Amino acid sequence: MDFTYDDEQDALRDAVRGLIGKAYGDYEKRRQTTKEDPGFDEKVWTQLAEMGLLGLPFSEEDGGVGAGPVEIGIVCQELGRVIAPEPYLSSVVLAGGLVSAVGTPEQRQEILGALSGGESVLAFAHAEPGARWSDSASAVTASQDGDSWTVSGTKDPVLHGARADVHVVSAALPDGGTGLFLVQGADAQAEGFSTYDGGRAARVTFDATAATPLGTAGADVTASIAIVHDITRIMAANQSLGAMETLLAQTTDYLKSRKQFGVTLNTFQALTFRAADMYTSQELTHSLVDWATMVVAAGKPEEVADAAARVGLQVSRGGRHVGQEAIQLHGGIGMTAEYSVGMYTAHLTVLDHLLGDAGRHLKVLDATLDEHGVIDPLDRS
């Protein structure tokens, strides 16, 4: 049991913070970047590639770096700290994670190599209107004609779906189950839009669109989607933690500098106690984020699913608490678009709803409630 980072991990954090802090440390830069399509900075994306961060999760033979979940978590925390708009979570962790889990060796080398090099942005076209957080597809269907496959139907929301060079598309298979397919960005019909946190998503429509099976043609990969979803939930929790830490830091700075009634706001215990409770939420979240990330590293899928639900529940509760209080303790300025805390809170809300909120996680944990007496985090491995 060890919660400390080694020197290389510390160095990684410093390097990512240096790069991404330079890009978005000034919140106004993030705000300007997200005003124009594609909603992120292609130069920053290239820099992330040059630093090896886009290939972090993938094996060296696939063109990646072969780093572990702790390293990916560090990157996500740092991106969250400045709410960087680059599609790291959706493109690298989620879509890339699926290619890595399901793709043939050739597909992995080609697609993950290009992703790692910053030459290609991936999107996971999976969510279907009204389907909430399913691991399977139903509205989008796959059809087979000899060796050729096509997909039809609508996916929405697809993060960065309008910018994607390649879509990883989930579709209901003719014989049941869910398969994954690759569709070139140019072949899909994507209507892009801005999300309320300045991000980008799209409604992507396929109409008998030519599609290449990812991995074995016709194989049901619902279980692989579930695992990659769970890993992405845990990395999203890392990202949320970074955002929460910034929210608290900005709130305490503000309480120390803003004056009313001739004194700084930290004179008022009604406010400082609320900040103390934000700290408690942040630290409890931090502990579960570190633990869940280590559970991914230990690599047992059923434990990863449980850990994803547990950290997700905490992040949902803690993230809302910290976000709402950050705005309240700032007062009117916290409501404005040019000040950052409102946008951080919006971003936390996106992450909360992307792959499942507290309600979803409670349902998952309900299924195993009767199977244990006490929960022992030291007994897991």
Place this chain on the structure above:
Amino acid sequence: MQLQLSAEDEKFRDEMRTFFTTEVSEEIRTTVAEGRELTKEQIVESQQTLNKAGLAVPHWPEEYGGRGWSDLQRHIWNEEMQAACVPIPLAFNASMIGPVLAQFGSKEQKDEFLPKTANLDIWWSQGFSEPDAGSDLASLRTTAVKDGDDYIVNGQKTWTTLGQYGDWIFTLVRTDPEVKKQAGISMLLIDMRSEGLEVRPIELIDGGHEVNEVWFTDVRVPAANLVGEENSGWTQAKFLLGNERVGVAPVGSTKRVLARAKELGAELVKDDPLLRARIIELENELLALELTALRVVAHSEGGEPHPASSVLKLKGTELQQAVSELVVDLGGPDTLASGEEGDTESWYRRSTPTYLNLRKASIYGGSNEVQRQIISRTILGL
């Protein structure tokens, strides 16, 4: 970053688990499991069993019975003890005055008191709070005036937990009324059989007799019972109150109560989604708390305490209280009935007194408002 315990710590945990579940009296452990009150004799017996095996005061200096364990090992010791329903060594002895004497006491005081303190041959009481000195402890008014080789002590202490069992009491007394209030305090050890010392019970909201007032009327105390220098008591008080990093949050016992509540309330819980959601949330928060405690012990080796340690008392007591509240709600109208019958019935009948009693947890040991003050000032710099 590593989830597993090392092989060495894994072995250590197995040893602790085996000892606690086989060597400590079954009757005592059952009493704890069922949430019944322990007698003085049971508390003493349990601590002496631990002390004999070197497990009562492992955090003390090794020459006085300490074991030189890592903080993580102490955490494991503490958690396994709670999980096995073994009473934790009496806090006034093991966690409070023992470490203070080991740090600040004279050679004579150490030799005289530490072995008996570890073995609970002496039952210590705490004489800190006064009617007008609660969270503002330094405003205490009990006086000690030098008279030859003695001090003459006058005043009143209160909230003295289990003072009815006490042999000795460690007190904070005012030895200099002229200086800044923190600078005029001394720590004095007082034999509770002294003439002029009177213990008066305070009945609490659970109907029990757990705390007392202790009155001092011209009590004569040898000056040799002063701990450290005169007027250095505030230093010792801060050491005593801030010394602990392990076992700050009652994680293991709260987990155990929650598991027992699930077991005894299984029929009710089975089909009630609201109760199930409540239990899941509590389990998750307890997990977050336990992991925070682990982060703290893993980080605090030798250095300053990890800042997150300040959330342990606050959250730990909140969850302890929330679980006790759940048990009352599971019992519903059965909690009103009297008598001791089956396991479940008796458990529910004790639940409300326990719930009421545990309101103390967010008040003692630095109230949770004091904890918020520490977080906002010391950690957040507000």
